[in-house]
Amino acid sequence: MDDSGLMFKTATGDTEAFRELVERYQKSMFNFFLRATANPEDAEDLTQTLFLNLFKSSNKYRKTSSFKTYIYRIASNLAISFARKKKGKTIVPIDNDGQLNNSSFKLSLLKNPSLSLEAGELENKLKTALSKLPPDLSTAIELRVKQGFSYSEIAEVMHKSISAVESMIFRARKILVVELEDFLDYRND
Numbered sequence: 795m796d797d798s799g800l801m802f803k804t805a806t807g808d809t810e811a812f813r814e815l816v817e818r819y820q821k822s823m824f825n826f827f828l829r830a831t832a833n834p835e836d837a838e839d840l841t842q843t844l845f846l847n848l849f850k851s852s853n854k855y856r857k858t859s860s861f862k863t864y865i866y867r868i869a870s871n872l873a874i875s876f877a878r879k880k881k882g883k884t885i886v887p888i889d890n891d892g893q894l895n896n897s898s899f900k901l902s903l904l905k906n907p908s909l910s911l912e913a914g915e916l917e918n919k920l921k922t923a924l925s926k927l928p929p930d931l932s933t934a935i936e937l938r939v940k941q942g943f944s945y946s947e948i949a950e951v952m953h954k955s956i957s958a959v960e961s962m963i964f965r966a967r968k969i970l971v972v973e974l975e976d977f978l979d980y981r982n983d
Contacts, residue, residue, distance in 0.1 A: 797861035805852040812852070816845055823869055829936060830873040840872050847872075859950050866941070867951040870933045877929035923973030931966040938963055 795803075795811075797818065803811035823844055827837035847868060855864070924932060930952070937943040937951060948959045 798855075798857045801852060801855045801861060801864075802857075804849065805855060812849055815848070819865055820845075823865070826866070826869055826936070826941070827873060829940065830932070831876065836876065840869075840876060844869055844872055863943075863947055863950050866937065866943070867953070870937065870951050874929040874933055877932070919974055920970075923970050926973060927966055927969060931962050931969070934959060934962040935966045 795814075797815065800811040800815045804815065820841065824837050824841045827840040827844075828834060831837050831840065844865075848865065924935075927935065934948055934952065937948045938945075943951065945956050945959050945963075948954075948963075949956045952959065954962070
Protein backbone atom coordinates (compact mmCIF):
# COMPACT_ATOMS: atom_id res chain seq x y z
CA MET A 795 0.00 0.00 0.00
CA ASP A 796 1.26 3.50 -0.74
CA ASP A 797 2.06 6.03 2.00
CA SER A 798 -1.12 8.06 1.50
CA GLY A 799 -3.26 4.94 1.80
CA LEU A 800 -1.47 4.05 5.04
CA MET A 801 -2.08 7.54 6.35
CA PHE A 802 -5.79 7.32 5.55
CA LYS A 803 -5.95 3.94 7.33
CA THR A 804 -4.14 5.46 10.31
CA ALA A 805 -6.89 8.09 10.50
CA THR A 806 -9.40 5.27 11.01
CA GLY A 807 -7.41 3.94 13.95
CA ASP A 808 -5.37 1.29 12.11
CA THR A 809 -2.21 1.14 14.24
CA GLU A 810 -0.59 -1.42 11.92
CA ALA A 811 -0.79 1.06 9.06
CA PHE A 812 0.81 3.70 11.26
CA ARG A 813 3.53 1.25 12.36
CA GLU A 814 4.36 0.65 8.69
CA LEU A 815 4.65 4.41 8.06
CA VAL A 816 6.98 4.71 11.04
CA GLU A 817 9.12 1.85 9.74
CA ARG A 818 9.31 3.45 6.30
CA TYR A 819 10.27 6.92 7.50
CA GLN A 820 11.88 6.58 10.94
CA LYS A 821 15.46 6.30 9.73
CA SER A 822 15.26 9.13 7.19
CA MET A 823 13.49 11.42 9.66
CA PHE A 824 16.02 10.66 12.40
CA ASN A 825 18.87 11.40 9.97
CA PHE A 826 17.17 14.63 8.87
CA PHE A 827 16.92 15.77 12.50
CA LEU A 828 20.44 14.57 13.29
CA ARG A 829 21.82 16.73 10.49
CA ALA A 830 19.70 19.64 11.71
CA THR A 831 20.71 19.36 15.38
CA ALA A 832 24.03 17.45 15.38
CA ASN A 833 22.78 15.79 18.55
CA PRO A 834 21.43 12.19 18.60
CA GLU A 835 19.25 12.78 21.66
CA ASP A 836 17.63 15.86 20.16
CA ALA A 837 17.18 14.02 16.86
CA GLU A 838 15.48 11.13 18.68
CA ASP A 839 13.18 13.52 20.57
CA LEU A 840 12.26 15.39 17.40
CA THR A 841 11.62 12.12 15.54
CA GLN A 842 9.28 10.95 18.29
CA THR A 843 7.53 14.33 18.31
CA LEU A 844 7.13 14.16 14.55
CA PHE A 845 5.45 10.75 14.63
CA LEU A 846 3.31 11.69 17.60
CA ASN A 847 2.11 14.80 15.74
CA LEU A 848 1.58 12.75 12.59
CA PHE A 849 -0.58 10.23 14.44
CA LYS A 850 -2.60 12.88 16.29
CA SER A 851 -3.32 14.81 13.11
CA SER A 852 -3.86 11.81 10.83
CA ASN A 853 -7.56 12.64 10.47
CA LYS A 854 -6.60 16.05 9.02
CA TYR A 855 -4.41 14.58 6.27
CA ARG A 856 -5.51 15.39 2.73
CA LYS A 857 -3.67 14.10 -0.30
CA THR A 858 -2.90 17.46 -1.87
CA SER A 859 0.77 16.54 -2.36
CA SER A 860 2.97 13.50 -1.95
CA PHE A 861 3.18 12.01 1.53
CA LYS A 862 6.96 12.52 1.43
CA THR A 863 6.45 16.24 0.95
CA TYR A 864 3.86 16.25 3.74
CA ILE A 865 6.10 14.51 6.29
CA TYR A 866 9.12 16.67 5.41
CA ARG A 867 6.95 19.77 5.84
CA ILE A 868 6.15 18.71 9.39
CA ALA A 869 9.80 17.76 10.01
CA SER A 870 11.18 21.03 8.66
CA ASN A 871 8.75 23.04 10.78
CA LEU A 872 9.87 21.10 13.87
CA ALA A 873 13.55 21.57 12.98
CA ILE A 874 13.13 25.31 12.43
CA SER A 875 11.20 25.72 15.69
CA PHE A 876 13.83 23.70 17.56
CA ALA A 877 16.66 25.78 16.06
CA ARG A 878 14.93 29.02 17.00
CA LYS A 879 14.51 27.79 20.56
CA LYS A 880 18.23 27.05 20.58
CA LYS A 881 18.83 30.67 19.50
CA GLY A 882 19.18 29.86 15.83
CA LYS A 883 22.18 27.62 16.28
CA THR A 884 21.96 24.61 14.05
CA ILE A 885 24.57 22.42 12.46
CA VAL A 886 23.76 20.60 9.26
CA PRO A 887 26.56 18.15 8.48
CA ILE A 888 26.74 17.21 4.84
CA ASP A 889 26.75 13.47 5.50
CA ASN A 890 25.40 11.27 8.30
CA ASP A 891 28.90 10.83 9.69
CA GLY A 892 29.77 14.51 9.26
CA GLN A 893 31.95 13.93 6.20
CA LEU A 894 31.77 15.65 2.86
CA ASN A 895 29.22 13.86 0.71
CA ASN A 896 31.38 13.50 -2.39
CA SER A 897 32.69 10.02 -3.11
CA SER A 898 35.17 11.16 -5.79
CA PHE A 899 36.64 13.65 -3.30
CA LYS A 900 36.92 10.87 -0.70
CA LEU A 901 38.59 8.64 -3.28
CA SER A 902 41.18 11.34 -4.03
CA LEU A 903 41.95 11.47 -0.29
CA LEU A 904 42.76 7.77 -0.36
CA LYS A 905 45.09 8.26 -3.32
CA ASN A 906 46.78 11.31 -1.78
CA PRO A 907 46.80 11.20 2.04
CA SER A 908 48.39 14.66 2.26
CA LEU A 909 44.99 16.07 1.30
CA SER A 910 43.47 14.73 4.55
CA LEU A 911 44.48 17.76 6.58
CA GLU A 912 42.97 20.12 4.00
CA ALA A 913 39.80 18.02 3.82
CA GLY A 914 39.44 18.14 7.61
CA GLU A 915 39.94 21.89 7.57
CA LEU A 916 37.32 22.29 4.85
CA GLU A 917 34.83 20.09 6.72
CA ASN A 918 35.29 22.12 9.91
CA LYS A 919 34.90 25.41 8.07
CA LEU A 920 31.86 24.11 6.22
CA LYS A 921 30.21 22.93 9.45
CA THR A 922 30.89 26.30 11.04
CA ALA A 923 29.52 28.14 8.01
CA LEU A 924 26.38 25.98 7.97
CA SER A 925 25.84 26.60 11.68
CA LYS A 926 25.71 30.34 11.02
CA LEU A 927 22.82 30.07 8.56
CA PRO A 928 19.38 31.09 9.81
CA PRO A 929 17.17 28.01 10.39
CA ASP A 930 14.99 28.53 7.32
CA LEU A 931 18.03 28.84 5.05
CA SER A 932 19.69 25.74 6.50
CA THR A 933 16.45 23.79 6.07
CA ALA A 934 16.14 24.91 2.44
CA ILE A 935 19.75 23.91 1.73
CA GLU A 936 19.23 20.58 3.52
CA LEU A 937 16.15 19.76 1.47
CA ARG A 938 17.82 20.79 -1.80
CA VAL A 939 21.30 19.30 -1.36
CA LYS A 940 20.88 16.29 0.90
CA GLN A 941 17.29 15.27 0.20
CA GLY A 942 17.33 16.22 -3.49
CA PHE A 943 14.01 18.06 -3.38
CA SER A 944 13.09 20.28 -6.32
CA TYR A 945 12.41 23.97 -5.73
CA SER A 946 8.67 23.34 -6.03
CA GLU A 947 8.82 20.52 -3.46
CA ILE A 948 10.77 22.74 -1.07
CA ALA A 949 8.20 25.48 -1.60
CA GLU A 950 5.44 23.04 -0.64
CA VAL A 951 7.32 21.78 2.40
CA MET A 952 8.17 25.25 3.68
CA HIS A 953 4.91 26.96 2.67
CA LYS A 954 6.81 29.44 0.52
CA SER A 955 6.64 30.47 -3.10
CA ILE A 956 9.13 28.97 -5.53
CA SER A 957 10.77 32.38 -5.95
CA ALA A 958 11.11 32.67 -2.15
CA VAL A 959 12.81 29.25 -2.07
CA GLU A 960 15.13 30.24 -4.91
CA SER A 961 15.99 33.39 -2.99
CA MET A 962 16.61 31.49 0.26
CA ILE A 963 18.92 29.00 -1.44
CA PHE A 964 20.72 31.82 -3.27
CA ARG A 965 21.22 33.69 0.03
CA ALA A 966 22.40 30.53 1.78
CA ARG A 967 24.93 29.80 -0.96
CA LYS A 968 26.10 33.41 -0.90
CA ILE A 969 26.64 33.23 2.88
CA LEU A 970 28.50 29.94 2.53
CA VAL A 971 30.79 31.37 -0.15
CA VAL A 972 31.60 34.37 2.07
CA GLU A 973 32.18 32.13 5.09
CA LEU A 974 34.48 29.84 3.09
CA GLU A 975 36.17 32.67 1.18
CA ASP A 976 39.37 32.65 3.25
CA PHE A 977 39.77 28.93 2.83
CA LEU A 978 38.99 29.05 -0.89
CA ASP A 979 41.33 32.04 -1.48
CA TYR A 980 44.09 30.33 0.50
CA ARG A 981 43.74 27.12 -1.56
CA ASN A 982 43.79 29.03 -4.86
CA ASP A 983 47.18 30.66 -4.14
